[in-house]
Amino acid sequence: MQVLTALGEFVTVFMPPEKQELNNILEDLKPPDFSSPSRKLKKEDIEQYWAQWRNLVPPEKDRFWDGMLSGLNNYLGILQDRDRLHDEVVLLRQRNAALRRLVRGTLPDVPGVLPKYPPEAPKYMRAGGDRFVAPCEEVKKLPPI
Known part of the structure; x- marks a missing residue:
């Protein structure tokens, strides 16, 4: 029995x-409150609190919010x-542009047989340009509401 006391000393x-x-710091720490x-x-207090919330929102509003929730879930889809x-549209536009460039370079210019494509305008002169589209990757990852 004295071995433990001697070892501690x-x-x-x-x-x-x-x-x-480190030992002093650990001794100074108080246990959590x-x-x-x-x-x-008490359990009765908790039940009374939630009963008040149940009576706070009328059933019509509850149905309204349920309808709103299902509508938003459909809208998310x-x-x-x-x-x-x-x-898909962006990909198809890129493919069409690539095909136009290929065809423009390979077809002969025969008057009356094939329409001549106008030269491609520089990007800064094109109408519309690249429009900003917000990324939707976050929306795809969200679970249904």
Whole structure:
């Protein structure tokens, strides 16, 4: 039984200074205080609180918000479809531009047989240009509401 006491005294006397500082810090720490007001509530108080909330929102408004929620979930699906279609349109426009460049360089200029394509205008002169489109990757990752 005295071995533990002797070992404890030995460690306190021969402890390195950096570990001694850490040991002092740990001894100075207080245990967490678990006596918050929410822990002192009784079950009846909690049930009464939620019963008040139940009576605060009338059933008509509750149905309204349920309808709003289902409408927003449907709208989210529509927006995701529109984003997918937008990506397809951008890809098809890029392919069409590439095909136009290929065809413009390979077709002979025969008057009356094939229409001559006008030379491609520089990017800064094109109408519309690249429009800003907000990224929708975050929307795709969101779970349904």
